[in-house]
Amino acid sequence: MSGSDRGDRTADLGGFGILAAIAICCLIVGLLGYLQGQQAERDKQTSKTYSEAAQKDAQRACVGMEPGAAFECIYEKVESSNEQANTDKDLTAQFRAADSALFSAVFTFLTLAISGLGVWYVKRTLDATLKAVEDTSKATDAMLLANRIAQEASEGERRPMIKIGYIALSRMDGDAPNVTVDIVNVGRSVATIVDSHVQTHVAYLLPMIRPYQNIGIEKWKEIFSPGLEIGAGNAASKTFALPPIKDDILAINDGFTKLYIMGWVRYLDHGIPRRTMFCRAYDPEEGRFFPTNDPDYEVQN
Structure with missing residues (x-):
């Protein structure tokens, strides 16, 4: 009324x-x-x-x-x-x-x-x-x-948002293959990197250790330098060698086990800490990595 x-x-x-x-x-x-x-x-x-x-x-x-x-x-x-x-x-x-x-x-x-x-x-x-x-x-x-x-x-709408652009494997025939991790700021302001780490895991199933738990940190490799600023719409990439997996390459290619690359990127959103976690599985038939789409490993907050 x-x-x-x-x-x-x-x-x-x-x-x-x-x-x-x-x-x-x-x-x-x-x-x-x-x-x-x-x-x-x-x-x-x-x-x-x-x-x-x-x-x-x-x-x-x-x-x-x-x-x-x-x-x-x-x-x-x-x-x-x-x-x-x-x-x-x-x-x-x-x-x-x-x-x-x-x-x-x-x-x-x-x-x-x-x-x-x-x-x-x-x-x-x-x-x-x-x-x-x-x-x-x-x-x-x-x-x-x-x-x-x-x-x-x-x-x-104004906040920065880091997403994983792609993870590329250079070769799968040596002791330590090279992997390139690419990230993109799809937001509308600058993202300042706090830390970023990546780890490989060879097993048929994903481990109980999630990327955000920071367990076994000695096995992780740092990707991007802290303090790196990524502007809106810009990207950054880093290539590094994987740990030796020569003994597992045959089993990975035959599908008896799997190669996972997982990690996280933490960054600042106008002083507010944000985190993007990722986990990609290698497909030997396609010769590339694909998202696992597991909410315990693929998270943005």
Whole structure:
């Protein structure tokens, strides 16, 4: 759900609350005015009614009397009418008190309703605000993640990466054949060689000693000098003689055993150490070396 939809609903809710409050206030004011007008008109009509009734009653009962008796009679009728009017006023006052209590209860209920509406509106506003803050936080986290991924991708594109170009065997008929190891920087920045070693292994199966374990280091030959810098897209190669394998050449050519050349190249990637390990097996029919594709021996990190 988009933020604009929430904003529109919040604005609509606020407008509804304001209109409802105005309508309720107008209703209360109108009701008060109506009740007051009704009561005033009722009091006026009641006073007039009792006055007329007292006058008619005095005319019927007091006509033909002596002046003193007539005055006394009229006075009694007026007093009786006043007492009746006061009694009715007391009853009316009681009714008005009851109406006021009822009105107060209704007014209190409406006040509570308005307060509840206000609280509900405030809660909805806070919920919308918290949701907006949460969405903003998620958007910020997503942006930071995207930036980090982009940075890592950019660094990955700029970093140097050493791969084995080829391993070539010059001949396979002497005591110590010559082997050439070629490496290529396929990255986009300079790779600085830390160390590089190579070893031959004659056996049908690969040994348990991996190139990265540095076991039996005395059997390894250094390939490239430490500190050698290889620029992006550039290559370096080194030719060296293998240890004597004259006694194994026949078995290698007949397929009874295998000749492996394995090793590693360590280099710096802007101060970060990286390593490329390799292991190639000699194919006597092809007369060349091929990758073993063994993850324990062919690794780049």
